[in-house]
Amino acid sequence: MTSGTERPRSRLLPDTAPWRSSRDFRLTWTSGAVTMLGSIFTMTAIPLQIAELTGSPLAVGAVGAAELVPTVLFGLYGGVLADRADRRTVALATEVALAALSALLLANSLLGTPAVWPLYLAAGLAAAVQGLQQPSVDAMIPRLVPQDQLVAAGALLSLRWSIGGLAAPAAAGLLVATAGVPAAYLVDLGTFLLSIALLARVRPVPAERDPEAPPLREFVEGARYVAHRPDLLGTYLADLAATVFALPTALFPFLAAESDATWALGLLYSASAAGSLVAAATGGWTERVHRHGRPVLLSAALVGAATAAAAVAPDLWTVLLCLALAGGGHWIGDTFRSSIWNQSVPDELRGRAAGLELLIGSAGPALGDLRAGGLAARQGIRAALRTGGLLCLGTSAVLAAALPALWRYDQRAHRPDVAPESAP
Incomplete structure (x- = not known):
């Protein structure tokens, strides 16, 4: 029902x-x-x-x-x-x-x-x-x-972040x-x-x-649960790939200076949020997707491809368009990741799964800035963009091949109102 x-x-x-x-x-x-x-x-x-x-x-x-x-x-x-x-x-x-x-x-x-x-x-x-x-x-x-409203709830939460950002x-x-x-x-x-x-x-x-063990043991229990679920583990790894390899925030001041357009620095920072907002505002299609692992992986590939494309963009406006496409990819990935977590993680483990997500969500961008800044210092701004985008694209392909459970994940198996056997 x-x-x-x-x-x-x-x-x-x-x-x-x-x-x-x-x-x-x-x-x-x-x-x-x-x-x-x-x-x-x-x-x-x-x-x-x-x-x-x-x-x-x-x-x-x-x-x-x-x-x-x-x-x-x-x-x-x-x-x-x-x-x-x-x-x-x-x-x-x-x-x-x-x-x-x-x-x-x-x-x-x-x-x-x-x-x-x-x-x-x-x-x-x-x-x-x-x-x-x-x-x-x-x-x-x-x-x-x-x-049956968890996907829509995740999309609305992402919309909130997009508008605010x-x-x-x-x-x-x-x-x-x-x-x-x-x-x-x-x-x-x-x-x-x-x-x-x-x-x-x-x-x-x-x-x-009721709590049954010391906090450290309970955290280890939650981490062990995630590690034994390849589909769930893949959502974390896809998020990590997108943020470590293809979130080039540290490069924005240098991109603006390279284009002799310091006035555009704010646009570079907001381009991803603009792309996320467009994706969220047209995200009604997400509720009709049942195999949620596929958009998680494909969105990471989109983020990587858009970031790599920004490296060869001929002008600043094309760079902004590429960053907006990457922002839309981030929104899609976030929406379907949250759906997988909310639908399939038992309630008694859901907080610890969210704690691991917070760890990755905090460490990924920090490591991404470090990677982008270090590579740019050695090889240049565009090389750092291109390499990061291609690494993200390649990692998503590897995850799709190595974690078939994520590619096959079907949310209908976790919804009592829809029969899993009805999947095409």
């Missing part, structure tokens, strides 16, 4: 059934959108404030180092916590902690001479808190919407330029307070089991 919200198959617009059928999903989606908006304002303000206070590019770059380790360590424990505690409670408590950190940044920015160390402290603590929070938030979704950085930059850094922190604090009010209205999402 379906939820009764099925739409005409010819439509490309996103399926809004999860919004209509689940009050708690609407609240959670809106809370996340509000939080993301405010967080982007702070992510824009912190590097700018450090640059103003120190004048050191190294000091600005150190923010990433301050964030990466806490994200990894606390994200792993956050996955265990999501399978032990009430997920709504974890999300709400960590949101309160993040609001307190925003208040700290605001207070420091209002001092006559702001200190630098609170910026690093807040960045590291915020990364740790978000590492604790994200697995619980991700693991909540399958408990908030019907089984495109619009929020420009708005944040404008606000900081006109009203100063404290205004950005004030906006962030206000969005957290609104988000807390929304999350407080979501029903509890308690764990469906």
Whole structure:
């Protein structure tokens, strides 16, 4: 039986059934959108404030180092916590902690001479808190919407990130330029307070089991579960290939300089988000795809091919088009990966699976920047783009051959309302 919200198959617009059928999903989606908006304002303000206070590019770059380790360590424990505690409670408590950190940044920015160390402290603590929070938030979704709406829910969540990634950085930059850094922190604090009010209205999402082992052993249990499922493992590896090899964010300033178009730097940063937004806005087709492993692998191939094409693009506008195509590929991969995780991972392991996803989602872009920057220093910007794109394309082909379970994955085997034998 379906939820009764099925739409005409010819439509490309996103399926809004999860919004209509689940009050708690609407609240959670809106809370996340509000939080993301405010967080982007702070992510824009912190590097700018450090640059103003120190004048050191190294000091600005150190923010990433301050964030990466806490994200990894606390994200792993956050996955265990999501399978032990009430997920709504974890999300709400960590949101309160993040609001307190925003208040700290605001207070420091209002001092006559702001200190630098609170910026690093807040960045590291915020990364740790978000590492604790994200697995619980991700693991909540399958408990908030019907089984047959999980693909649509994943598409709507990706749409949220696409809209925010495109619009929020420009708005944040404008606000900081006109009203100063404290205004950005004030906006962030206000969005957290609104988000807390929304999350407080979501029903509890308690764990469906009692903890039976120490946290480290439980994490190992979750990692062992993923390792013994080639289809699930393949989703992580495809994501890692796309971010390590074909997410050339570190090269954007140099691409703009190479084209004598520093004015286009913002366009380079937003091109991927624009492509994701177009894919999300026309993503109604995703609900009619049943073999979800195939678009995971094909989207990674698209990301690689588009990145390699950017290396030989004759002008900046073609580069932007290629980056937008890669962004659309990232959106497709994210949508179907989340569907596989939400539909096929048992609820008692879902938090730990989300913790592993957070680990890869954090490490992949950082390693990608390191790879792209190092290769560009030795062989040039275009070579770094071309090599990364071809490596991503080749890796997706290897994964398709080495992990047939992912290529054959059929979501109808995990839906009680559709018979698996009906697959063509």
